Amino acid sequence: MGNNEKEFVKEVTPQNVDFSQWYLDLVLKTELMDYAPVKGCMAIRPYGYAIWENMQHLLDKRIKATGHKNAYFPVFIPQSLLEKEAEHVEGFAPEVALVTRGGNEKLAEPLVIRPTSEAIICSMYAKWIQSWRDLPLLINQWCNVVRWEKNTRPFLRTSEFLWQEGHTVHSTAEEAEEEARKMLDVYKDFVENELAVPVISGAKTEREKFAGALRTYTIEALMADGKALQAGTSHNLGQHFAKGFEITFLDKDKQLKYAWQTSWGVSTRLIGAIIMVHGDDRGLKLPPRVAPVQVVVVPIITKKKREEVLRRCRELLGELPAEVRVELDDREGYSAGWKFNEWEMKGVPLRLEVGPRDIEAGGASAVRRDNGEKSFIRSEDIPGKIQVLLKDIQDNLFRQALEFRESNTHRVNSYEEFQQLLEEKKGLFQAFWCGDLHCEEEIKNDTKATIRCIPFGKEDENGPCLYCGREGGKMVYLARSY
């Protein structure tokens, strides 16, 4: 490594020195984002936004394939609307931004910038829904939302963020429950298969559920520093909002009934998950499915063979399948080594090096970002082999993340063991919990760890409560979290 290269890599704090600083260094250095001159807000730069666009594309297809249509509702919510569901306003009022002036005049009623859109959407649904024929109503929205956060962190928690929020209405409790669970499954499929981030699905406790929901379901991921991240949630809203907003329908039996609702969302926070699950001290490792650049072609230029190398690189671009996102780095004034480091930091899954020796040997050298493996590929094999390698990198990133999660999931039988392991090993902890709010809060107060979820499929496993020892507790996952 030349001096230049060492310096380049040195600019990012190593994970084991300060994981949090590593993260902040990386999001800035790789130009995913930059801090904006507004407290807690960020600019998502083109490289970061391209990841979001790829995610939007892949998730939007799934949302539409399950029968939902996109729409757009106003960013403003009259304050009085937010108050129609008691738990909802209690949960969100402390963190709203308020517009009090418009067009040089004081507004008669302040407007809340949407922190989530249940209130404004329900006010419209009350107009649109009259009969069972209008149901189910399956709408999704891609938009910005604002929550006035005290402690912010790029992508993970910002005052403004981008997300999608689905809002559906059903004629029965069963159908709403089925929808809430179905969309959680869609999220799990999306996050695991496109972002290569393994997640655990389950229910939130009463304490942790969405303000106004009957039940909240969640997918939880484990970051490389041993903290959990809530990666997406789906809420069965029951009839809470329908009652607050008078969303009623005339059912087939001629009875006027309150409707049943769900809402569900994932946000730009998932970019944070990708960074913290896959990244290492050399930089990002982007899963090929969402990487803005999947393959970078770097010419190894020597004085004599300059034109020949560049010509072969350009040819290569044309030979790759059209669906592969490829970039040629033919910038002048940078060494090949410097470029290798930069693209590694930017997390590009696959690098193709083309130098005079590669040309002579009739191919190119491929270097994988996930495991550093280098291989020589003959020219005629490149188009097919690239696709295979990208698929393999995607799978390997998922496998590595899953192995990491498994080796950092600990089953604990006593509170002492839990407290000790939490300090020593971090990670996810499986334990039993009696269901009592008091135990849940004491655990949080003592350890800063929270119950991340009551996992699906473990309902039959019961045992003594981690905190109070009472028998018959449900299996839960606990962790410190973002």
Added chain:
Amino acid sequence: MGNNEKEFVKEVTPQNVDFSQWYLDLVLKTELMDYAPVKGCMAIRPYGYAIWENMQHLLDKRIKATGHKNAYFPVFIPQSLLEKEAEHVEGFAPEVALVTRGGNEKLAEPLVIRPTSEAIICSMYAKWIQSWRDLPLLINQWCNVVRWEKNTRPFLRTSEFLWQEGHTVHSTAEEAEEEARKMLDVYKDFVENELAVPVISGAKTEREKFAGALRTYTIEALMADGKALQAGTSHNLGQHFAKGFEITFLDKDKQLKYAWQTSWGVSTRLIGAIIMVHGDDRGLKLPPRVAPVQVVVVPIITKKKREEVLRRCRELLGELPAEVRVELDDREGYSAGWKFNEWEMKGVPLRLEVGPRDIEAGGASAVRRDNGEKSFIRSEDIPGKIQVLLKDIQDNLFRQALEFRESNTHRVNSYEEFQQLLEEKKGLFQAFWCGDLHCEEEIKNDTKATIRCIPFGKEDENGPCLYCGREGGKMVYLARSY
């Protein structure tokens, strides 16, 4: 026509009775939008939003093909930032919405909800640009913006609207000018070829230019009621913002220079243009390229042949090319005639009717929305013929709109003639103008018509000013407008 059908169509006010009411009836009846419980704001319903999504997809491809990348900047602009460019703040300050409280506290500095993003984006560009190597910087953003409008109208002028805004930075004046003109051409190509709306390209007068721009270019369309609509603008910002925000770069000649900038945007207002250019008393006529449903299949069900007809309709769906957006209307409880009317009102370009007689004759009946023409298509010809028909409908809508514009463009030689024709015929008026602000304002005060643009390619045509009679005036287009 049965009674039902007459009633259905009657609900929309005819254009010649009240064009404005026709428009308002139509946007509500076709479920493009609905009024929200916030002054001047609307909910864009799935049918309207699907048009926007199709438009986004087609324009985004063009924006990327010309080298731009998408990004996202905060919705909030500190008030002091807006003030850095004097003309800009003067133009926008009267119509901003202000956030004065966040998280239950009064903010030290009020935040403006972006009415346009020059200020916040320039504050970031000042950090990101140091050297000529950083230029050109070509960024676009899709987002919501807010302008506190007194008189609103669905899609055409709402307090919140959706748009894209491009913001580019260049090292020379020539390059910025070239970019501003290039993006206007992109808009013209997009609006004419995808929305089938013919536009006139030209420059805005000093009075009508964007607040803070050096020059504003515009594409202007003529609506069916004879009013003009500004369909998109592209601004050469010169160095105005660069000087206000200190966007400087070290040029190749080692001199520190202020950068040159452009910005350009189109919005959901274009949905209004589609409605008002193509629609008629029976409803919308959507150009196939952006229609959410391009082909609707309506079964003509008789008691005896019910299953056979429905089976054939479903088969047909599978036979159409995958890229055709098709919907089968197999709802029960509605007559075929009722469905015909509804889909005509919704502007679906092509209707396929399948009844027992069509099946017997080995095909389906196709009815075009643009001209009402009905033809029988044999089953084996349907896949190919559908594509041809959709293309033909698209072309015909453009041709009709162009003919309408041409027959409603009047060359006027005297102010009296102009005033008289403006009352009698409406439309676009070609005349000469001396370039004097006084004449421009007097014309507006007298007639409510404004100079829409100084068209490109007519710079050699000169004549006496419409208002003051001075010789050597430039050719301009005048009209009353939205």
